[in-house]
Amino acid sequence: xxxxxxxxxxxxxxxxxxxxxxxxxxxxxxxxxxxxxxxxxxxxxxxxxxxxxxxxxxxxxxxxxxxxxxxxxxxxxxxxxxxxxxxxxxxxxxxxxxxxxxxxxxxxxxxxxxxxxxxxxxxxxxxxxxxxxxxxxxxxxxxxxxxxxxxxxxxxxxxxxxxxxxxxxxxxxxxxxxxxxxxxxxxxxxxxxxxxxxxxxxxxxxxxxxxxxxxxxxxxxxxxxxxxxxxxxxxxxxxxxxxxxxxxxxxxxxxxxxxxxxxxxxxxxxxxxxxxxxxxxxxxxxxxxxxxxxxxxxxxxxxxxxxxxxxxxxxxxxxxxxxxxxxxxxxxxxxxxxxxxxxxxxxxxxxxxxxxxxxxxxxxxxxxxxxxxxxxxxxxxxxxxxxxxxxxxxxxxxxxxxxxxxxxxxxxxxxxxxxxxxxxxxxxxxxxxxxxxxxxxxxxxxxxxxxxxxxxxxxxxxxxxxxxxxxxxxxxxxxxxxxxxxxxxxxxxxxxxxxxxxxxxxxxxxxxxxxxxxxxxxxxxxxxxxxxxxxxxxxxxxxxxxxxxxxxxxxxxxxxxxx
Amino acid sequence: xxxxxxxxxxxxxxxxxxxxxxxxxxxxxxxxxxxxxxxxxxxxxxxxxxxxxxxxxxxxxxxxxxxxxxxxxxxxxxxxxxxxxxxxxxxxxxxxxxxxxxxxxxxxxxxxxxxxxxxxxxxxxxxxxxxxxxxxxxxxxxxxxxxxxxxxxxxxxxxxxxxxxxxxxxxxxxxxxxxxxxxxxxxxxxxxxxxxxxxxxxxxxxxxxxxxxxxxxxxxxxxxxxxxxxxxxxxxxxxxxxxxxxxxxxxxxxxxxxxxxxxxxxxxxxxxxxxxxxxxxxxxxxxxxxxxxxxxxxxxxxxxxxxxxxxxxxxxxxxxxxxxxxxxxxxxxxxxx
Numbered sequence: 001x002x003x004x005x006x007x008x009x010x011x012x013x014x015x016x017x018x019x020x021x022x023x024x025x026x027x028x029x030x031x032x033x034x035x036x037x038x039x040x041x042x043x044x045x046x047x048x049x050x051x052x053x054x055x056x057x058x059x060x061x062x063x064x065x066x067x068x069x070x071x072x073x074x075x076x077x078x079x080x081x082x083x084x085x086x087x088x089x090x091x092x093x094x095x096x097x098x099x100x101x102x103x104x105x106x107x108x109x110x111x112x113x114x115x116x117x118x119x120x121x122x123x124x125x126x127x128x129x130x131x132x133x134x135x136x137x138x139x140x141x142x143x144x145x146x147x148x149x150x151x152x153x154x155x156x157x158x159x160x161x162x163x164x165x166x167x168x169x170x171x172x173x174x175x176x177x178x179x180x181x182x183x184x185x186x187x188x189x190x191x192x193x194x195x196x197x198x199x200x201x202x203x204x205x206x207x208x209x210x211x212x213x214x215x216x217x218x219x220x221x222x223x224x225x226x227x228x229x230x231x232x233x234x235x236x237x238x239x240x241x242x243x244x245x246x247x248x249x250x251x252x253x254x255x256x257x258x259x260x261x262x263x264x265x266x267x268x269x270x271x272x273x274x275x276x277x278x279x280x281x282x283x284x285x286x287x288x289x290x291x292x293x294x295x296x297x298x299x300x301x302x303x304x305x306x307x308x309x310x311x312x313x314x315x316x317x318x319x320x321x322x323x324x325x326x327x328x329x330x331x332x333x334x335x336x337x338x339x340x341x342x343x344x345x346x347x348x349x350x351x352x353x354x355x356x357x358x359x360x361x362x363x364x365x366x367x368x369x370x371x372x373x374x375x376x377x378x379x380x381x382x383x384x385x386x387x388x389x390x391x392x393x394x395x396x397x398x399x400x401x402x403x404x405x406x407x408x409x410x411x412x413x414x415x416x417x418x419x420x421x422x423x424x425x426x427x428x429x430x431x432x433x434x435x436x437x438x439x440x441x442x443x444x445x446x447x448x449x450x451x452x453x454x455x456x457x458x459x460x461x462x463x464x465x466x467x468x469x470x471x472x473x474x475x476x477x478x479x480x481x482x483x484x485x486x487x488x489x490x491x492x493x494x495x496x497x498x499x500x501x502x503x504x505x506x507x508x509x510x511x512x513x514x515x516x517x518x519x520x521x522x523x524x525x526x527x528x529x530x531x532x533x534x535x536x537x538x539x540x541x542x543x544x545x546x547x548x549x550x551x552x553x554x555x556x557x558x559x560x561x562x563x
Numbered sequence: 564x565x566x567x568x569x570x571x572x573x574x575x576x577x578x579x580x581x582x583x584x585x586x587x588x589x590x591x592x593x594x595x596x597x598x599x600x601x602x603x604x605x606x607x608x609x610x611x612x613x614x615x616x617x618x619x620x621x622x623x624x625x626x627x628x629x630x631x632x633x634x635x636x637x638x639x640x641x642x643x644x645x646x647x648x649x650x651x652x653x654x655x656x657x658x659x660x661x662x663x664x665x666x667x668x669x670x671x672x673x674x675x676x677x678x679x680x681x682x683x684x685x686x687x688x689x690x691x692x693x694x695x696x697x698x699x700x701x702x703x704x705x706x707x708x709x710x711x712x713x714x715x716x717x718x719x720x721x722x723x724x725x726x727x728x729x730x731x732x733x734x735x736x737x738x739x740x741x742x743x744x745x746x747x748x749x750x751x752x753x754x755x756x757x758x759x760x761x762x763x764x765x766x767x768x769x770x771x772x773x774x775x776x777x778x779x780x781x782x783x784x785x786x787x788x789x790x791x792x793x794x795x796x797x798x799x800x801x802x803x804x805x806x807x808x809x810x811x812x813x814x815x816x817x818x819x820x821x822x823x824x825x826x827x828x829x830x831x832x833x834x835x836x837x838x839x840x841x842x843x844x845x846x847x848x849x850x851x852x853x854x855x856x857x858x859x860x861x862x863x864x865x866x867x868x869x870x871x872x873x874x875x876x877x878x879x880x881x882x883x884x885x886x887x888x889x890x891x892x893x894x895x896x897x898x899x900x
Contacts, residue, residue, distance in 0.1 A: 069657050072680030073664070078652040122641075126649050137645070176646075186652050188645060194679075249683055253658040 033149055033166035036095070040117035043356050047119055047196045048209045051077065052358075053112035054187045055214050056318060059242060061185060068210075069247040070201050075120075075189040083129040083183040086175070089136045092125070093171060095163065111356075117142050121191035130183035134175045141170040143191065203251050210244055210256050212307055213358075215317025217241035221260035224267045228284050231269050235282040236346040238316060261305045261342055263296065265289035268381065272345070272373035280352070280370055283377060285311065285343025287385055292444070298392045300339035309339040311378070313361075314346045320354045320361060329378040330385075337385040338378075345374055394439035398448050401429050405455055412458065419466045426459040427533070434510065434525045449514065456508045463533075463541035506542055506550060508532045512557050577812035580856040581822055582616050586738060588879050589807060589824045590699065593736045594620050597698055601736070602684050605701030606667055609646030613701055614656050623659045625682045625697070626651075630664040640664075667702060668722035671729060695729045701738040707745025708785070717747060723793070727800035732829055734802075739789065739823040742814070743781035751788055758791065762842070765866065769846045772865035782811035783850060783863065785821045790845040793825055794838055802827040804838045806845055808876055811861065812853040849873050851888060858884060859891035868892045 016022055044050055051068060054077045058066045061081025069076040084092060096111055116123055121143030128135035145166050152159040192200070200206065210216060218225040218241070232239045244256045264286035272281040290296045301309040310323040326345075330338035351366030361367045408426065411417040433452045440448045509532045513520060520528065539546040594601055600622040607613045607626040614624055628644045631637055644664060651657040661683045665676035674681050674693045684696040702723075709717030726737075755774035762770050773787035790806040797804040807824040814820040830836045847869070850861035860873070870892060877885045 067652065067655075067657065069652070071662050072676070073678040074648075074662075076648055076652060076657075078657075124645055126645070182653065184653060186649050188648060190641075247658050249661040249680070 028164045029160070029162045031163045033145070033152075033161040033163045035163050036114060036117055036145065036166065037149065039111060040114050043111070044115040044118070045357075047199050048206065050115035050119055050189070051075070051200075051206075051209070052213050052318070053115040055079075055210075055242075055244070056112060057187075058185065059215060059240070059317065062240075063185075063242060064240075065243040065245065067245045067247060068206075070197070070206075071249055073190070073192055073197060075192065075197075075200055077187040077189075079185050080183070081185055083185050084127040084136065085129045085132060086134075086136050086173075088129075089125070089127055089138050089173065093138060093167065095167065114140075116189045117145075119192055119196055120189040121146075122189075124188040124190060125185065126188075127185040128178050128182050131180055133177060133180055135178040135182075137174045137176065139172045139174075141172075145170045201248060201250070203246065203248065203254070206246060207254070207256055208307065210246075211258060212312075212322070213319045214244060215240065215242050215314070216244055216256050216258055219257040219260045222258070223260070224264065224286060225260075228267050228269070231267075231284065232282070232346065235269075235271065235279075236348060239346065240317065242317075259305060259308070261286075261288070261301060261308060263288055263290035264342065268343075268384070270377065272370070272377050274349075274369040274373060278349075280349040280366070280373060281345050281347050283311070283343060283345040283374075285341045285381055287381075287388060288340050288342075289388065292395065298340075298389075300336070301342055305342070308342045310341060311338075311343045311345055314344050315352070315354050317346075318354075318358065320347075320358050322359075326374065326378060329375050330382045332382060332386055337382055337389060340385050340389075341381060345377075390439050391441045394436040395441065395444055397436050398433060398440065398444070398451060401433055401455070402451055404429060405451065405458065409458060412462065417462075419462060423459065423462045423466060426455055426462060427529070430455045430459060430510070431526065431529060434529070435522050438519070452514070453511060456511060460506060460508070460536065460541055463536045467537070467540050467543075506547060507554065508550075509535070509553065512554060516557060516561055575813070575815045576856045577853040578814060578820075579612070579616075580853055580858070581810055581812065582612065584858070584884055585810060585822075585851075585880070586824060587617070588881065589736060589738075589826070590617060590620055592879060593698065593826060597734075601698035602696065603699045603701065604682055604684075604695065604697040605699070605738075606703045607647065607701075608703070609643045609650060611647055611650040611654070611656070613703070614651065614660070615654060618656055621699070623661070623684055624656075625661040625663060625684070627663045627665065627667045627670060627676070629666050630677050666718075668718045671722040671726050672718070674729075693729070694731050694733070696733050697730065697735055698733070699736045699738070700726065700730070703738065703740045704742070707742050708747055708751075708789070710746040720747075724796050727796050727802060727827075730802075730827070730829075731800065734826075734828045737793070737823075737825045737827060739793075739825070741785060741789070741821055743785060743819045743821065748778075748781075751784055754788055754792070755784065758842075766843050766846065769843070769865040773846070780863070782819055782821050783861075785809075786811070786848075786850045787846055789821070789823055790825075790848070791842060793823070794840070794845065797825070797827050798836045798838060801830050801832055801836045803830055803836045804840070806840060806848065807879065808848045808851050810851045810853055810858075847872070848876060849888075849892075858888050860888055860893065862893055864893070 015024070044053070055066055055068075058077070058079035058081050061079060061083065063079035063081035066077065066079045069078070092113055095114070113123075113125075117140075121141070123140040123142060125138040126135055127138075148161055148166065148170070152161055218228070229241065246254045246256060265288070267284050267286050269282070269284040271279045272283060274280050288298070288301055290298060307323065311326050312323050313320040313325075327335045327338045330336075347370060349366050349370060351364065352370050353362045353364070354360070355362055361370075404425070408417070408422055412422065430452060433448065433455065437445070437448050437452065507515075509528045510525070513525075513528055535546060535549060536542075539549060590601060600620055601617075603613070603617075603621050603624040603626075605613060605624075605626065606628075607624075609628075611626065614621065614626065626647060628640060628647055630640045630644070644662070648657075648662060651660050651662075661680075663670060663676040663680055663682065664678060670676055670682065674685070674690045681690070681693065682695055682697070686694045686696060688694065704719070706719075709719030711717050723739075752774055755770055759767055759770035759774055770787070773784055776783045786809040790809070794804040794806065805826040805828075807826075810822045812820055812822065847866060849864065849868075851858055852861050853859075860868075870889065873892060874885065874889055877888055880888070
């Protein structure tokens with residue numbers, strides 16, 4: 001049914017009445033074939049989108065493996081899904097009509113099959129359902145369709161081929177005998193232009209696209225793989241990670257898997273519910289937490305895994321949008337902590353619909369509820385990451401201070417140090433370490449405490465030097481040796497290579513407080529520190545008076561604690 | 564338009580037997596020499612039976628399907644191509660498989676298919692001097708040795724000659740299958756006649772026997788001519804050629820086919836290589852036939868059967884098959900009808 005501008009049917013008589021609306025039939029010819037390229041080109045702007053669309057159909061057919069082969073002029077997508085019988089294949093040809101239920105299937109708009117219209121000149125779908133004796137083949141001659149539409153435009157007057165006519169004339173079906181037990185679908189995009197085939201043949205690009213967009217399984221090397229998969233299988237209806245295999249003429253076969261990002265902490269997994277308590281999504285996320293022993297800097301997921309930083313939305317395993325879209329939920333440090341995570345948010349509520357381009361969701365109430373729930377969940381994750389960051393920073397400060405103490409101790413042992421500068425530096429270090437100690441990870445607290453004690457001891461010794469300025473650093477070092485030998489203090493002046501001499505240690509007030517297990521506010525801790533310094537300055541650091549006062553305080557404190 | 568099923572989509576019983584029982588020992592021997600799985604360039608057909616049957620000994624495979632002009636022919640060819648791809652995908656032999664579209668002769672002559680793609684295993688040189696690096700080339704032609712174009716040139720014969728240039732430096736096994744129908748009858752006879760004129764004694768008489776074979780014995784004529792021709796081409800291109808006994812059989816649709824296997828070992832040098840088999844050896848090779856999947860010696864032969872030398876040339880076969888063929892050797896000289 002081809003009509004030109006002059007022959008469009010016009011109702012013989014005007015059926016309308018003033019002031020009344022009437023229905024006027026829409027005919028096949030009213031829907032032009034141009035709709036096909038308009039939709040195809042408009043929706044599938046990137047050649048790889050069609051691979052996503054055909055993979056989507058494979059997932060809906062419960063495929064466990066999809067093989068994608070790129071040749072010099074064609075793309076073949078083969079899956080081991082259920083396949084289609086004759087009726088299903090004929091239905092698959094329908095345009096914008098899909099029998100798939102949104103709740104259970106990824107594709108539901110009924111246009112994905114035409115996603116390769118612009119890409120190739122011939123599309124072949126060979127499909128076989130288990131149990132049947134025939135495989136069915138559906139062929140679209142997209143090249144002929146495009147030629148026809150181009151000729152229509154050039155005709156004078158222009159022709160208009162109806163969409164139904166275009167699809168009827170340039171698509172065909174056939175059947176062939178096949179083994180009954182086989183089930184599969186093979187989609188072949190034939191006669192692809194050189195430009196497009198070059199783009200599709202870029203293995204790195206294709207791999208990246210597939211990993212970003214398709215429900216690919218984790219690498220077997222990923223330590224949390226089984227745990228996350230098991231939980232997703234339980235919490236996300238229809239969750240299934242598919243094995244996707246890439247093949248091409250020039251590169252070896254490759255099974256695509258989400259990479260094993262190193263140093264990921266235990267997965268955090270939870271449901272997201274709406275205000276009625278209904279589960280609308282489920283997420284998992286792992287914070288990058290390299291152990292202290294790993295010796296790698298803490299921080300965001302490394303650049304080589306940049307595609308996996310942050311969170312992505314998944315609908316039936318297919319990605320919607322990208323990993324940047326949720327970064328703004330993390331406010332602290334210009335969203336910096338967001339990139340310390342890797343994770344996925346599986347949308348469960350069927351009311352949340354991805355748009356056709358799959359870069360966002362359609363706007364509706366369900367989407368708003370999802371975004372609210374996701375916001376709250378991500379805020380909790382941000383708080384957790386923030387706490388981890390503080391711990392990390394505290395640990396880093398302690399490590400830096402430990403190096404400072406090593407340096408100071410060496411210079412004190414060598415007698416080559418400036419009394420007041422060293423005293424001041426030690427004092428600052430002790431103040432900082434005390435203020436940061438509470439932020440240390442649990443397993444590092446005792447180490448931190450020991451470091452503070454060491455700093456205290458050094459400070460006392462330096463203080464004595466200031467109070468008894470006689471002698472050179474060398475004589476003071478000798479005096480320190482004598483004191484150590486007498487067992488009065490644990491010498492820090494002795495070279496570290498020598499075994500430390502055991503002996504009574506003059507404790508500070510701060511250490512008394514520490515030993516008592518009292519948690520002091522920063523201000524109180526500073527006051528105690530000042531008192532310590534005053535006692536040492538007024539009584540003479542390490543002097544008999546000083547020792548007596550400190551012993552008295554210790555005794556009274558012990559009595560207080562025992563009472 | 565309904566898609567027309569080609570009769571050669573599925574192999575004949577005889578062809579299957581040749582692939583399994585005859586070619587397989589040839590390929591196993593080649594693999595033992597090469598020390599690795601064999602790369603393949605050939606015409607696997609839509610059922611890809613070569614690739615399936617030899618999947619355990621093949622590595623990279625380049626399969627060529629023609630794509631002729633003309634709507635009907637093109638549609639047939641595209642359908643063959645679709646079936647080939649479906650077969651390799653379903654059977655999971657697609658990894659390392661390169662499909663090319665075009666005439667294999669054009670690909671050998673020009674190095675590219677209709678899409679501009681070259682056989683994967685090549686030396687990376689510019690097209691005009693590109694060399695192929697295949698271990699096995701299987702030219703399983705449905706047609707004959709070749710038809711001549713308007714200029715009297717057979718592209719198939721040209722391609723066979725060119726193949727040795729393309730494979731320079733790489734030893735390989737060449738499997739060749741032709742139907743007895745072609746447009747070169749007069750040239751075949753002339754080739755044999757001129758060979759006869761250069762020969763003496765028994766050899767002259769043997770060539771004469773082949774040259775006198777009529778249309779009904781075309782398989783004998785090809786059996787004599789193709790090894791002589793191939794060996795000459797091979798030697799001129801520095802390949803030592805070992806020719807296995809040819810096999811005649813009825814293919815799909817009852818077409819009489821002749822199948823050849825050659826082991827071609829590249830040697831260093833500039834002038835020519837010398838094969839161990841003489842012209843006389845080649846002409847005395849027994850013609851084996853396959854019927855209903857069973858192998859036997861052809862009933863006609865240009866000279867007295869020499870059981871010992873037959874056993875020797877069949878030595879590559881498994882014992883049972885060799886014995887089965889030897890027991891069918893007929894009596895003394897048979898004359899062609």
